[in-house]
Amino acid sequence: MQLHTINTGNFKLDGGAMFGVVPKSIWNKLQPADEKNLCSWAMRCLLIEEGKRLILVDNGIGDKQDAKFMGHYYLHGDDTLDKSLREKGFTRDDITDVILTHLHFDHCGGSIIRQGELLVPAFKNAVYWSNEGHWNWATHPNDREKASFLKENILPIKESGQLQFIGSPTVKKADSADFHATVPELLTMPFDENVSLRFVNGHTHAMMLPQIQYKDRTIVFMADLLPSISHIPLPFIMAYDMFPLATLSEKKSFLGEAVEKNYILYFEHDPVYECCDLIITEKGIRNGNSFRLQDL
Template identity: 60%
Template sequence: MKLHSIDTGHFKLDGGAMFGVVPKTIWQKLNPPDENNLCSWAMRCLLVEAGDRLILIDNGIGDKQDARFFGHYYLHGSGNLSRSLQSKGFQEADITDVFLTHLHFDHCGGSIRWNSDRTKFEPAFPNATYWSNEKHWQWATQPNAREKASFLKENILPIEESGHLRFLKEGEDLLPGFSVRLVHGHTESMMLPVIDYKGRKLAYCADLMPSVAHLPVPYVMAYDTRPLLSLGEKAAFLEDAMNGNWTLFFEHDPVIECCNLQRTEKGIRQAEAFDLDQWV
């Protein structure tokens, strides 16, 4: 198995929303905001080579929305999904599986693209199976008022219409060495991959812990639908990661791709931080 970090670019979100009840006097030291209180965040995905399968975990915000939509998020940086795949020697048609942690637009927007004459939508990965789970799919396609703006039908419904959609069952692995942990605090049934890699485990944190700055258990996003549940899920996840000597992979940290963990008097915190290609 071989893993690659895929850079799809950066965007901006409100710092207060990203850190929930944590005061700005504290969180601004972790990710300094601009004059509009917006912080920069990565949209970092993971590419997994496993035998004859090439699995892409999440795929960023995509490019099919209009200028008004993108104007809310201030896309920046040099990252781009297609170019990042090409830099690893691959094309969209090479992807066999698209694993979607959840269906918020910044995680699945690259799943679907316009066709060549912009008359309809089509899968951006024409030969891939797209993986979600039945509970989250129902949650996303019948959205509550709080999350409706994050579940965009043009990112989601064409997957099912194309015939490429499959559901993982609770407790089911995608393949040997690629297990899936369900968490429900951020959104219903978000899927976190835990992957056997080079004699250890790498955990893809998605929005359970979007960045290193979110390692403290109380640092829960205001976007989470069930913040108290997130607290318990984070604590349990960090204990398992610490006890199992896992490496964490961060989807949204603007700088840090991966870190190991250590126990401190303040709780479980970052130890070594490094890029995925520096894994030893």
């Protein structure tokens, strides 16, 4: 097995939204904001090369949205999905599987491209993996979250016949004020025993975090449970999360397990740091060594 970092470009989001109740006087030291209170964030995906399979985890924002939509997010940087794949010696047609952690536009927008008036899969030879619970949540969105679930990113995947669901986790549907996180369930991908998925529900219902056994280590793709290294402290929870108290519970449980078992965390949105391990300090669990995936 080989793992490759796939950078698809950077975008900007409001710093206050990214750090929730944490004051700007604290988070601005970690992720400095511009004059519009916006911070720069990566859209960093992961490519898993295993035998005859080439597995892509998430695929960024894509390029099919109009200028008005893209203007809200200030895309910048030289990285693109195609450029990053070419640098590793691959093209989109080589991808056999696409694991979608969840269906927010900055994670799945590259799934679908425009061909004239048609919306078609960007990865024509790939199976797209989601789960039924999250798919139903995304295709029947609540009013607060529906701006993140764009039908042009989602519905054509199913229409193509390339969508498959991995067994849904045993979780309570997150549609009520008394929602509580359950212990994350770990499911092994049917095509590779070294790739499993754990399910969390605070950010959005049934988000999937790929967990990979690699070089005698466990690497966890953090998606939006921990979007950056700055989100490791427990109170640092995004205002975007649907159920912040569930996120708090999930973070606490996961970080305890991760520090005990010496997991490596892989960050999708951190603009600087790809990976880190964890240590226990007087202030709680914090990042230890930070490093690039290729240096592992």
